[in-house]
Amino acid sequence: MTTTTLPRLAVTAGEPAGVGPELVARLAASDLPADIIAITDRDLLRRAAAICGIELTISDDDGSRLTARVAGHVRVRHVPLGERETPGRPSPANAGHVLDMLAVAADGCLGGEFDAVVTGPVQKSSINDAGVHFSGHTEFFAERADSDVVMMLASPELRVTLATTHLPLSAVPAAITPTLLERTLRIVGRSLTSLYGLAHPRIAVLGLNPHAGEDGHMGREEIDTIIPLLERLRGEGMDLLGPLPADTAFVTAMRPRYDAVLAMYHDQALPVLKSEAFDSTVNVTLGLPFIRTSVDHGTALDLAGTGRANPASLFAAARLAIVFANHRAAV
Known part of the structure; x- marks a missing residue:
């Protein structure tokens, strides 16, 4: 072309x-x-x-x-x-x-x-x-x-990517590993640059548990897996926000702070996206x-x-x- x-x-x-x-x-x-x-x-x-x-x-x-x-x-x-x-x-x-x-x-x-x-x-x-x-x-x-690929759903106002896709909910916690999250975040970052031309993409990362684990009182995946990985990648220069509670990550005041969201599982974020922009949302395969x-x-x-x-x-x-x-x- x-x-x-x-x-x-x-x-x-x-x-x-x-x-x-x-x-x-x-x-x-x-x-x-x-x-x-x-x-x-x-x-x-x-x-x-x-x-x-x-x-x-x-x-x-x-x-x-x-x-x-x-x-x-x-x-x-x-x-x-x-x-x-x-x-x-x-x-x-x-x-x-x-x-x-x-x-x-x-x-x-x-x-x-x-x-x-x-x-x-x-x-x-x-x-x-x-x-x-x-x-x-x-x-x-x-x-x-x-x-290696990542699923992204993109509307004119919001981009949501998924760490896991078509898994039963019971299988998600074991699938959320440092290796998976690192691979996913790197693919998302590269793709936001190559497809959208964003030189320094900002990615918001959701927690797995309610309230992003509430300091371990609602689950330890954030403390044991997500936070250490995000801190390491930030040390390499990646612009990562989170882990954020999923129930407040999509409010209007938060959206100017990121270019895309990484959700831990399929139904954690896609209902938000599809409920507000069903006819204009596009499924994109990154990677x-x-x-x-x-x-x-x-x-x-x-x-x-x-x-x-x-x-x-x-x-x-x-x-x-x-x-x-x-x-x-x-x-």
Whole structure:
């Protein structure tokens, strides 16, 4: 990519029985300043466009770079379905199709064919029902790229990163180790610089326990693990705040003090973010050798096939991928 060509976004349609294909059709119909390469079954995309009442001009992706794109024109990297989709009813027969889409997008980014990947929602249960262990996009891309990664959810006003992701709550305390926290904080710091251009990122770190342990009266993880690690990294020059009690870390008065928050587990911080900015929140995988953004919602099976699904989150994910790709091209 150069600053004179459009960023090539590989956009995966996700679960074929969900709303993802319809959202991709709406994205393709927009005048977004990107070369949108839909990674999906071309006939599925046509059917999704028809459901939405959208006319698309679909062609196969030839790998060339564009300086402009006409709204409604989209190129496709065809990944055939295992069986024709039934909106609202995921089938394990299409698990291979979903995984192949992700592989095409990831490998294309690793090979320089795409400048970023933007992912639609998948149905994890359907993939697992097919006999394939799948815990999420984040873990899939990490393994594909052989990278240590961190999940970040970003809205226009708040960035939240996670020390642990899809773990049962009972497994979280044992997972919070100095090694994990150091690895995570270093990835977050580097990514805030490389993606957002922040020379000296400030990271707020939440405690694991209520009131950040209350000096050991509500748990010792802060005293034994978190505080010593933060002090050591501060000695290296990292700008780290905390550990903070999670119940006050997100109040308005605190937010100017940090550029991102590191939460200890999935539901410690994400309810705050999603409750205030659900349609504009983007899932970003930090630590990959390529840019990956995603919607922050699921497959919405009850809306699949109706054409009524809100595309705002996919548009937000695509816009942020464009910002990141343009920033990298300009560096």
